[in-house]
Amino acid sequence: MNDIKFTGGINIAIKIPKSKYQQTVSFYRNILKLEVTEKAIKNPTVSKTYEVKFGNNIIWLDCVDNYTHSETWLELKTPDVEKATEYLKSNGINTCDELEQIPEENHWIMDPAGSVFIIGKENTNYSLD
16 A cells, blocks of 8 residues: 555635635735636535636635634545545544535545545546535
8 A cells, every 4th residue: 555646636625704705705806816706506515616716726715604714625636546545544544525525436534633635536627616
């Protein structure tokens, strides 16, 4: 299992409480003057999302009604998601797919500090939302 490889993906999701959402979107659009586009979303935990072009990355500004503080979620890519998941489990890192609905072939994990990562297959592009 030493041949497992992870790389950072292009997607970064910022989960933002509803009370701070419009101010945050305005910050990225009007103060930083980045390209900000509202995207349609059908997700039980995210009520609204905007895509922000951030260099080679995409930041997803996700409005979450039940959060009290913001969280940043990151993307990891790997050649074999199931093999990588088994490797992580053997190192005490379990999946937590109950966090948010995602395609079945992907998984959520957390680092020891509580940072959330989605694990997806390399060369597969998808929205975090």
